[in-house]
Amino acid sequence: MLNIENLHAEIDGKKILNGLTLEVGAGEVHAIMGPNGAGKSTLAYVLGGRPGYEVTEGSVTFMGEDLLDMEPHERAAAGFFLGFQYPVEIPGVSNVQFLREALNSQRKLRGEDPLSGGEFLKLAKEKAGLLKLDMEMMKRFVNVGFSGGEKKRNEMVQMGILDPKFAVLDETDSGLDIDALKVVGEGINAIMRDPAKGVLLITHYQRLLDYVQPDHVHILAKGRIVKSGGPELALELEREGYEAVAA
Amino acid sequence: MTSLPTNKDEAWRYSDSEALTRLTPQELASWHEAELAPGETRSKTLILDDSCPGLHRVRLKVGAAGRAEIFAVVSASAYTRLEVEVELAEGAHFELGGVTIGGGDVVREIVTRTLHAQPHGTSNQVIRSVHWGHATGNFLGNIDVARDAQKTDAAQDFKGLILEKGASVNAVPQLEIFADDVKCAHGAAIGQMDEMARYYMASRGLDPATAKKLLVRAFIGDAFAAIDDMDEQERLMEAALGALGDAV
Numbered sequence: 034m035l036n037i038e039n040l041h042a043e044i045d046g047k048k049i050l051n052g053l054t055l056e057v058g059a060g061e062v063h064a065i066m067g068p069n070g071a072g073k074s075t076l077a078y079v080l081g082g083r084p085g086y087e088v089t090e091g092s093v094t095f096m097g098e099d100l101l102d103m104e105p106h107e108r109a110a111a112g113f114f115l116g117f118q119y120p121v122e123i124p125g126v127s128n129v130q131f132l133r134e135a136l137n138s139q140r141k142l143r144g145e146d147p148l149s150g151g152e153f154l155k156l157a158k159e160k161a162g163l164l165k166l167d168m169e170m171m172k173r174f175v176n177v178g179f180s181g182g183e184k185k186r187n188e189m190v191q192m193g194i195l196d197p198k199f200a201v202l203d204e205t206d207s208g209l210d211i212d213a214l215k216v217v218g219e220g221i222n223a224i225m226r227d228p229a230k231g232v233l234l235i236t237h238y239q240r241l242l243d244y245v246q247p248d249h250v251h252i253l254a255k256g257r258i259v260k261s262g263g264p265e266l267a268l269e270l271e272r273e274g275y276e277a278v279a280a
Numbered sequence: 281m282t283s284l285p286t287n288k289d290e291a292w293r294y295s296d297s298e299a300l301t302r303l304t305p306q307e308l309a310s311w312h313e314a315e316l317a318p319g320e321t322r323s324k325t326l327i328l329d330d331s332c333p334g335l336h337r338v339r340l341k342v343g344a345a346g347r348a349e350i351f352a353v354v355s356a357s358a359y360t361r362l363e364v365e366v367e368l369a370e371g372a373h374f375e376l377g378g379v380t381i382g383g384g385d386v387v388r389e390i391v392t393r394t395l396h397a398q399p400h401g402t403s404n405q406v407i408r409s410v411h412w413g414h415a416t417g418n419f420l421g422n423i424d425v426a427r428d429a430q431k432t433d434a435a436q437d438f439k440g441l442i443l444e445k446g447a448s449v450n451a452v453p454q455l456e457i458f459a460d461d462v463k464c465a466h467g468a469a470i471g472q473m474d475e476m477a478r479y480y481m482a483s484r485g486l487d488p489a490t491a492k493k494l495l496v497r498a499f500i501g502d503a504f505a506a507i508d509d510m511d512e513q514e515r516l517m518e519a520a521l522g523a524l525g526d527a528v
Contacts, residue, residue: 081483084475109485121480125498131481134494139485191484 034059034231035080035100035199040091041256042079049075051256052091057199060228064242064267065235067253068275073235074118076253077203081115082108095199109135110142112198116205120184123175128187129157131175132194139195160193164220181208189220200225201233206241218244239271252279284308294418294450296387299359303335311337311365318343318369325512326352326362327519333358339365342372344398349375351507353516354388355523363391368401376405377503379516381496381523383413383447393422396429396462403434408500410520412443412527418450423464425457432462440470441499443492443527493521 035057042050049072057063067073079086080093082105093100095113103111123131137147148156161168164186176184185205192200202221206214222245225232234245242250242264250266251258252275259279260266270278284303285292292300316322320343328336333356342348346369354360366374380388388411394403409417417440425432440449451468473495481491500520507513 083479083483104488105479105482106485106487106491109483115483117480117483121474121476123474123477123480123495123498125501126494131486131494132484134490135481135484135486138487138490142485142487195484 034061034096035233036092036094037080038092038094040076040079040093041089042075043087043089044075044085048089049256050079053253053257055251055258057231057233059231061248062226062232062234062245063249063251064247065233065251065253065258066237066267066270066275071253072256073253074203075256077115077118077201077235080113080201081105106138107142109195109197110139114192114195114197114200116188116192116200116202118203118205118207120176120179120188122177122179124177126175128171128173128175129154132157132191136195156194157190160190160224163193163223164190165216166190182210182213185209186213186217186220189217189224193220193224196224198229199231199233201235203235204237205234206236206238214240215244217241221245239267242267254279291391291420293420293452294387294416295361295389296359296416299387307335310335311339313339315341316343316346316348316372319345321347321349323349324351325507325516326350327516328352328354328356328360328362329519329523330356330358332356333360335361335363337363337365340374341367342369342374344369345371347373347375349506351377351504351512351516352379352390353520353523354378354380354390355382355520356388357382357384357386359387361387361389361391365393365395366403367395367397368403370398371400372398373401374403374405375506376403376407377506378405378407378419379410379500379503379520380407380417380419381410381500381520382417383411383415383444383527385414387416387418389416389418389420391418391420394424394434396423396425396432396434398426398428399430399432401429401432401434404506405436406503406505407436407438408503409438409440409449410443410496410500410524411440411447411449414446416448416450418452420452420454421466422454422456423466425455425459425462425464427458429459430461432459432464434462434464436464436466437502438466438468439499439502440468441496442470442472492527493524496524497521
């Protein structure tokens with residue numbers, strides 16, 4: 034589904050990714066773990082097409098298409114979703130307005146009919162309920178005045194509404210208390226656990242993986258995958274630390 | 281005979297100097313004047329697009345406890361200036377919501393002189409300027425509070441958004457207060473489009489044009505917030521956003 038081949042990328046001339054290769058198949062959940070500065074967020078932003086992140090070598094194929102050749106909004110319409118580590122505040126634009134425009138923009142690019150206001154609100158209500166986010170918050174400006182945990186839950190509500198085929202979730206677990214972690218974990222399973230979908234979880238810690246069981250775990254260090262294994266690798270990391278396991 | 285203004289005149293300092301030379305004494309002397317009776321409310325919306333560029337001068341006298349509202353979009357593709365002079369009697373209110381928006385090598389400006397002549401008057405002005413290309417947007421806002429106009433409450437809020445290098449906005453708030461028990465709040469801020477917000481919107485599937493439109497709509501929204509009639513509010517919003525067509 035997602036094929037990353039020998040990916041090299043830099044920001045402001047500084048090399049961050051150094052030949053990263055990774056393949057995630059349909060129906061699979063992969064977790065990428067790694068120490069600070071390993072390049073985890075850079076990988077997320079490169080896949081999401083953030084301006085300023087320059088790919089110098091390698092390729093990324095998403096469902097048979099060249100992902101790197103698409104604009105960020107085209108990636109979204111193709112079914113790619115990036116859950117932000119730091120969700121962005123947009124004063125003056127309500128969540129409902131933002132997401133309805135976003136969903137209909139995607140549908141337009143895919144040649145589908147737009148959702149009406151009523152249809153959209155029904156969908157939004159269902160997904161907000163799934164993540165236990167008050168519908169009143171959906172009427173407020175995007176992420177403005179939201180707590181850290183509410184922002185992360187809002188990311189997952191967005192994912193539910195946009196219903197992507199593939200999600201890269203960048204430290205979606207950071208800033209969540211124990212109860213919220215459970216809600217978010219269950220939300221990810223409900224939205225993305227599907228034989229036709231794939232997930233790449235980027236995380237520092239094992240705890241999210243208690244709720245969202247990965248099929249494969251990879252350790253990222255110095256811009257490349259240095260070790261891959263099953264779910265047991267995450268437990269080993271938690272026990273012994275990156276230095277011992279990745280050495 | 282009136283002499284033509286130049287950039288040396290404080291109130292015309294950022295105007296298009298070349299366009300000023302083409303003004304006629306007749307235009308300069310032409311004021312739309314109105315007097316509101318005590319307790320009267322009057323509201324006016326103005327869309328100064330290519331159907332009516334140039335100089336528009338409005339002079340209002342608002343009677344005791346009256347209320348004058350002006351909501352305006354200044355978007356013409358030639359030099360356009362909306363000038364409003366208002367004198368407020370006791371307890372009267374003046375509300376102004378204005379937007380200058382556009383590109384090209386064009387100056388668009390809103391100039392106000394608000395005289396709080398008597399006590400307990402209030403005024404609220406919200407101006408937003410959105411420009412690109414080599415365009416200039418100006419807001420010059422004078423507030424005069426007379427010696428007897430105690431308990432005046434005046435507010436002025438300006439924000440400029442520059443979409444592209446080469447465009448500029450100028451804000452000149454000027455307060456002259458001769459009473460000692462008054463509130464006069466004013467603020468001015470100028471910035472650029474939030475690139476991270478644009479990227480965040482793109483990551484959710486919004487094409488760049490729609491994302492920009494949503495951000496500009498959010499930015500100018502405050503200028504029309506005081507319009508009670510939602511349809512009228514949307515009409516002005518659409519007029520302003522319509523000017524965005526050729527923006528970067």
